[in-house]
Amino acid sequence: MNDLEEITKALIQFRNERDWEQFHNPKDLSLAISIEAGELLEQFLWKDPAEANTEKIKEELADVFAFAFLLADKYDINIKEIILDKIRKNAEKYPIDKAKGTAKKYNEL
Amino acid sequence: MNDLEEITKALIQFRNERDWEQFHNPKDLSLAISIEAGELLEQFLWKDPAEANTEKIKEELADVFAFAFLLADKYDINIKEIILDKIRKNAEKYPIDKAKGTAKKYNEL
Amino acid sequence: MNDLEEITKALIQFRNERDWEQFHNPKDLSLAISIEAGELLEQFLWKDPAEANTEKIKEELADVFAFAFLLADKYDINIKEIILDKIRKNAEKYPIDKAKGTAKKYNEL
């Protein structure tokens, strides 16, 4: 079993032991990702990045990942596959010669 | 190389080819996660979960994952470790006998 | 003094008494809006709308408004004007005969 499967398995076991699958529809899982992303963002509010608390960042980032893994599982999504797919698509939207060194969006390049 | 390392390596290569590390400070990476989480959420707006477009969900979820991997890399975070740690902490906050079948927050159990 | 001005004035006074303007750059105010929007969203997580706690919704919505007013003030934005402007623009993007009764985005109408 690889890492991605192992993480998913641990999350599903935690969820099932608590009979929480009934709450975990894809819409609410997306809400949860957004809420946790907000809690992660809060670690940086009114601060330079260097002032942020790394331990809290780890905890909030773990929450973002956890709900993202659970949402992926809902749709039988292969996480590695969708990320590598997206990199391929972004490589077309952001060709190296145009995108190098600029933070512009693809439609402004 | 395991899956998590392989994904990180592909994302870092894509970033470095474009000389984008200069923009990717932890604060802005957290903004990016939050923005992508919003785009994921938009797939469910005004809809029942079943009406959402699975292809678009995959794309937006891939974006959330991508920036989450990049933020983890910034802090040398072991993704599997922080998720398994968080599961252990949540197991204490949500003991099975109290949390089973309820969506209440730990401070309301 | 109208309501919008009165609200802004109260918020600015609260901020200035605490010497917080130094933290309130537009980027961080936008982070704050997003974070508070996440806390508002949390009131609906795993729930039907009817189960949500109205008192908590009021508090979180007040926070969203407060930072939105403060951001508007940063740019000397007339809140009524930008909302009425946006309604006019949306009226063009969503003409009544095409948009009536459907939740589709303008680019799918």
Place this chain on the structure above:
Amino acid sequence: MNDLEEITKALIQFRNERDWEQFHNPKDLSLAISIEAGELLEQFLWKDPAEANTEKIKEELADVFAFAFLLADKYDINIKEIILDKIRKNAEKYPIDKAKGTAKKYNEL
């Protein structure tokens, strides 16, 4: 009619002409606020605040306000009242002598 009522009235008219109230339950309105807050945040991504596009900020901020007004209307919330109430509560959580000049959260003061 004051400004707050005038804005609400314009938004409700726009909504009702399109028969959209059926979609505007409080949960989805909160999603909409969060999504628009993400689009506002995107105006600042990878940027110093001074580089952001003020016209786009106005548009995204208008969207945040619009859905916030619509959610307030759903619960018959008096916007001025909840903001002034929140200022009073925050004045207790953040007494001037402790909070002056620091960005710490109330539980860290």
